[in-house]
Amino acid sequence: MTDQDNALPRTVLLASPRSFCAGVERAIEMVERELDRRGAPVYVRKQIVHNTHVVNDLRERGAVFVEELAEVPNGSVVVFSAHGVAPAVHADARARGLTVVDATCPLVAKVHAEARRFATRGDTIVLIGHPGHEEVDGTLGEAPRAMVVVSTAAEVERLEVADAGKVSYLTQTTLGQDEVSEVVAALRARFPQLREPPSDDICYATTNRQNAVRAVLDEADVLLVIGSTNSSNTLRLVEMAQREGRDVHLIDGPADLDPAWLAHASTVAVTAGASAPPHLVDGVVAAIGELGPTTVTERSVIEETVRFTLPGREPTPPG
Known part of the structure; x- marks a missing residue:
């Protein structure tokens, strides 16, 4: 790589929504x-x-x-x-x-409430998620005798339940829509009377960030995903791009940016997982700008207006 390579004009596509939920x-x-x-x-x-x-x-x-x-x-x-x-x-x-x-x-608390309700009616509850993740451990604790955890469609084939007519499912909120759909399809095939949660358990922010990445992938030479390696929703963004055969890099912040990744990239897409602070995005964009002329364009798929009230405070109006 030469200095001239890095001095090429670039477009940064900011996928939106991104960062904090x-x-x-x-x-x-x-x-x-x-x-x-x-x-x-x-x-x-x-x-x-x-x-x-x-x-x-x-x-x-x-x-x-x-x-x-x-x-x-x-x-x-x-x-x-x-x-x-x-x-x-x-x-x-x-x-x-x-x-x-x-x-x-509150969206995780919703899943906990569903687990209690499903267990009370006597269901075997299949929790779709990653064993050992803190959210999965917490949900599992609501009904440990009634719940089993699966991650893949293959694991569904090995399930043993007391009553095939009384099976329901819940999902970890930070999963990818694609991976959940595959597991749910396998569950429906094995248990035709499968009961589902009254509304989608996958977090709105997880879905929005995945859709935002899909909206920029075709235009991007490189995708930078900002977030930490233990963030489930962030890893799903990386995996989604990898499944599409894209050049994608997970970085914790501007210090992790390797200029070599961008040597021949004229368009760089940038997103951030739901737990990554917005200022990290600004820092990464600034770091790209230091490599040469940069035009920043925001590509939004939806405006998020969800706000959760703090206990003991008046509700915050949507914005």
Whole structure:
């Protein structure tokens, strides 16, 4: 690669929507509010959202991130992450005398409620998701005896259930539409009386960001996806582009940008997962601009107006 290669004029296509979703914004604000109210330390179980920059910023302000409640001193304040927790974790917190601030995304809480309802009516619940993900662990904890987790259509073929006429399914909110559709089709083939949730469990923001990427892929020589490696919705964006045979790179921020990736790229698409701060997008665009003349174009597929109310505050009007 030569300096002349990198000095070629480029177009940056910003896929929109991108970056923070309403659930992420709400969770971060809840930690910030507790820090403002009580001062440091405020304990947070797991990462509040799956992004290293968000976690590091909050840590600098006095948030203390722990893996398990045993690390939180009795009587302290603890924030539960946006991914939700199992009822057993809530019970443990009560037994320890902890003050709980529950930042579970309302869309995840919806899935928890569905799990309880389906279990009460006697269903075997198939949870489509990735084992070990925090959201899956929390949902599984709502009905552990009634629920099984599957990730692929192949796993559906190996399922054993008590009553094939009483099977329902739920999904992790951050999955790709394509992968969920394939698993649901396999479930319907095996269990014709399959019951579904009353509305799609996949988060609106996950779907919107995937659709936004689809809208720019055909024009882009390279796709840059901004987000951390443990962010499920971010990884789905990368996988979607890879399935289309596109040149795609996952970066945590501007410092990870390798100019060699853009050496022969005249059009660079940029997106960010739902837990990645908007300022990282600005930084990446600025870094691309340092390589040569750059024109920035935004390509929007939908305007997001969803806002989630903070507990104890007046609702925020859509915008």
